[in-house]
Amino acid sequence: MATPYSSRRFDRRSVLKGAAGLGALGVASPFVIAARADTPIRIGMIDPLTGVYAAVAQNEVIGAKLAVDQINAAGGVLGRPLELLVEDSANDVGTGVQKARKLIDRDQVSFLIGDVNSGVAQAIAQVSNEKKILHIVSGGHTDSITGPDCKWNVYRVCNTTTMEANSVCSLLFKQYGKKWHFITPDYAFGHTLQKAAAVDLAKLGGTVTGNELTPLGTTDFSAYLIKAQAASPDVIVVLPQGSDMVNCLKQIVQFGLNQQIHVAGLQQELESLEAMPPEARIGIWMFEWYWKQPGIPGVDKFVADIRKVNNGKVPTARNWFGYASVHTLAGVANQQKTIDSVALAKALGNFELPPEIKLQPNKCYYRPGDHQLMTSAFVGEAQSGGAGDPEDLFRVDHVIAGDETAPPEDATGCKIQWPA
Amino acid sequence: MTQLLLFNVTNGLIIGAFYALMALGLSLILNLSNVINFAHGGFLVIGGYLAYTITPYVGFWGALLIAPVLTAVIGLAVEGVLIRPLYGRDPLYSLLMTFGLAFIIEDGTRFIWGAQGKPVTIPPFLARPLSHELFFITGYRIFMVVTVTIAVALIFALLRYTRLGIRIRAATLDLEMVAAMGVNVRILRSLNFAAGIYLAGLAGALAAGQLGLEPTMGTGLLMPSFIAIIIGGVGSLTGTLIGGLLIGVASGVTAVFAPAASEAVMYVLMAFILLARPRGLLGEEGMMT
Numbered sequence A: 001m002a003t004p005y006s007s008r009r010f011d012r013r014s015v016l017k018g019a020a021g022l023g024a025l026g027v028a029s030p031f032v033i034a035a036r037a038d039t040p041i042r043i044g045m046i047d048p049l050t051g052v053y054a055a056v057a058q059n060e061v062i063g064a065k066l067a068v069d070q071i072n073a074a075g076g077v078l079g080r081p082l083e084l085l086v087e088d089s090a091n092d093v094g095t096g097v098q099k100a101r102k103l104i105d106r107d108q109v110s111f112l113i114g115d116v117n118s119g120v121a122q123a124i125a126q127v128s129n130e131k132k133i134l135h136i137v138s139g140g141h142t143d144s145i146t147g148p149d150c151k152w153n154v155y156r157v158c159n160t161t162t163m164e165a166n167s168v169c170s171l172l173f174k175q176y177g178k179k180w181h182f183i184t185p186d187y188a189f190g191h192t193l194q195k196a197a198a199v200d201l202a203k204l205g206g207t208v209t210g211n212e213l214t215p216l217g218t219t220d221f222s223a224y225l226i227k228a229q230a231a232s233p234d235v236i237v238v239l240p241q242g243s244d245m246v247n248c249l250k251q252i253v254q255f256g257l258n259q260q261i262h263v264a265g266l267q268q269e270l271e272s273l274e275a276m277p278p279e280a281r282i283g284i285w286m287f288e289w290y291w292k293q294p295g296i297p298g299v300d301k302f303v304a305d306i307r308k309v310n311n312g313k314v315p316t317a318r319n320w321f322g323y324a325s326v327h328t329l330a331g332v333a334n335q336q337k338t339i340d341s342v343a344l345a346k347a348l349g350n351f352e353l354p355p356e357i358k359l360q361p362n363k364c365y366y367r368p369g370d371h372q373l374m375t376s377a378f379v380g381e382a383q384s385g386g387a388g389d390p391e392d393l394f395r396v397d398h399v400i401a402g403d404e405t406a407p408p409e410d411a412t413g414c415k416i417q418w419p420a
Numbered sequence B: 001m002t003q004l005l006l007f008n009v010t011n012g013l014i015i016g017a018f019y020a021l022m023a024l025g026l027s028l029i030l031n032l033s034n035v036i037n038f039a040h041g042g043f044l045v046i047g048g049y050l051a052y053t054i055t056p057y058v059g060f061w062g063a064l065l066i067a068p069v070l071t072a073v074i075g076l077a078v079e080g081v082l083i084r085p086l087y088g089r090d091p092l093y094s095l096l097m098t099f100g101l102a103f104i105i106e107d108g109t110r111f112i113w114g115a116q117g118k119p120v121t122i123p124p125f126l127a128r129p130l131s132h133e134l135f136f137i138t139g140y141r142i143f144m145v146v147t148v149t150i151a152v153a154l155i156f157a158l159l160r161y162t163r164l165g166i167r168i169r170a171a172t173l174d175l176e177m178v179a180a181m182g183v184n185v186r187i188l189r190s191l192n193f194a195a196g197i198y199l200a201g202l203a204g205a206l207a208a209g210q211l212g213l214e215p216t217m218g219t220g221l222l223m224p225s226f227i228a229i230i231i232g233g234v235g236s237l238t239g240t241l242i243g244g245l246l247i248g249v250a251s252g253v254t255a256v257f258a259p260a261a262s263e264a265v266m267y268v269l270m271a272f273i274l275l276a277r278p279r280g281l282l283g284e285e286g287m288m289t
Helices: A004-008 A012-038 A054-073 A093-106 A118-130 A161-176 A188-204 A222-230 A242-254 A270-274 A299-309 A317-336 A341-348 B002-033 B040-086 B091-113 B139-161 B163-173 B175-180 B185-211 B217-232 B237-257 B264-276
Strands: A041-047 A082-088 A111-113 A134-137 A154-156 A179-185 A207-214 A235-238 A262-265 A284-287 A377-382 A394-400
Touching: A041 A054, A041 A093, A041 A317, A054 A082, A054 A270, A054 A299, A054 A317, A082 A093, A082 A317, A093 A111, A093 A118, A111 A317, A118 A134, A118 A154, A118 A188, A134 A317, A134 A341, A161 A188, A161 A235, A161 A262, A161 A284, A161 A377, A179 A188, A179 A222, A188 A207, A207 A222, A222 A242, A222 B002, A222 B237, A235 A242, A242 A262, A242 A270, A242 B185, A284 A394, A299 A317, A317 A341, B002 B040, B002 B139, B002 B163, B002 B185, B002 B217, B002 B237, B040 B091, B040 B185, B040 B217, B091 B217, B139 B163, B139 B185, B139 B237, B163 B175, B163 B185, B175 B185, B185 B217, B217 B237, B217 B264, B237 B264
Parallel strands: A041 A082, A041 A111, A111 A134, A134 A154, A179 A207, A179 A235, A235 A262, A262 A284
Antiparallel strands: A284 A377, A377 A394
């Protein structure tokens, strides 16, 4: 019969079990701790990797991947590695929304980045807001994302359409004339960009001779150009992007319209200029970031790093958007020592990008009132061929700070509702 | 306004000629093989990129001659491996196959040549407009129309005056009877498919000079071609030609009054013609049923 003492005694089996257990703990513990440290923090990235914006979208992904590699090499975020999960929105709102839900629900991403297409970006923002996930819109420009439709969890890296218009309109007016005819892509981005430019033009005392709305994916612009020429404007303002812009400018030059009327636009990108024949690289534009910035800290290294991962090609603004988006998330998470979306969204207000990330001369920070990054506009003229480098296709004349091109926070229409 | 309208009608005819070239290739394949080739735009892209790739070696004119032939050879291989096994089945199978193939070609193009568009330079004397006023009629556009006209004339001559063409026409009407008379229908279908793809390749090589190159360029040009076939009437190559020109003009004229509707007008026109004459303008009753 067992005495009360006997029940407390360690028998041989218990000792063996205990020893085995301790041994197992000794072996297993490092794995448990290591597993916790190695569990990656996932960032979901949604961009139109196929379709008319494929080239710019893929460049955003290349920039984001470079940032992830750099951050992981430097110890990750809160001691954990970053993992980038990339999905294709195919330029389609439904697909974008479906991919956002998949990334959040199934892949358990902590943060979201995307999309190039403004309409898709807005739709994804609805999902990220519903799921309370911090979301950075890397390349969708339409005003309302950081305007009337702004959300506590959504920040934006690229310029707004109003910032783009404000950066270049007065120069266009001064140098090219006061009667403008717009060729506008018929969706959210184009509409707000044209509206912003028309407002600026009206303030300057100019007139709009017409606005041709062209469907996304238009290949032949001749009918619109015939109409534009008939209206006798001083300037044809080309607003389509990607392959649409390439086709439009190419046809303008083939028709010799640039000999009769000035041709210019607001947003221009290196991807588009490279896809054009040299003679079509004309006019005044704004770049959102440009790779040739002598004397600006970190730019040369960024150019060299991107060249290494992108077949020797120089970085474009899209590379920088992806790069800055990931570094923003990692930087603020490391600073706040959390990955909680609400805490990080609050901390991002007034968060300033360090020199090695901002890669531009002016101060670059997120405004707390509308969650818009105050990033510079690089205004200048397209050039047919680079003097020193074949990819130097733009001459930057002015670098204007975001604070000078953005309307005041209270004029954007943004009223942020924080979760209870 | 009258001048603007006339300009747009002329411009529409130029664009329509290009649609017609695409649509004729589609129509050839559809009429004989009953294959709705959704990958036709993909073959156009292949033709354009091949022309771009071989231009440094053979020049612009050499590329224009060789690229469509190379595209037709690829088409021949695709027909032999992927399409032929589906001839005996419901047309839906080949439709789904070519639908998938279109995506594969688009992504394959992106993989090989990159997502970024490629500029294609045309000979300088073709790049100039006809005159200051008729600025939209450039040398290259005239060249395109002339090329399309020659290609269409050759196709019609081939179908009318050659043994191969007569057999294709006969097989379009009654395939079983032609087979029963000892004609090798397998080879006939392959050659016919290759001829259709040759036209797609030619359209691609021509479009590269006009538009530049981009992996998705075929998608935008494919739908107008289908509409041209439906408007013209399935089974009629002449109808397809008229359909192509008609939607080009309709689109051009609409651009004067409501630019945003210039694409939608093709579909509206198709709907009206289907309501008034379901077989299309020159289509035969009962085709494709």
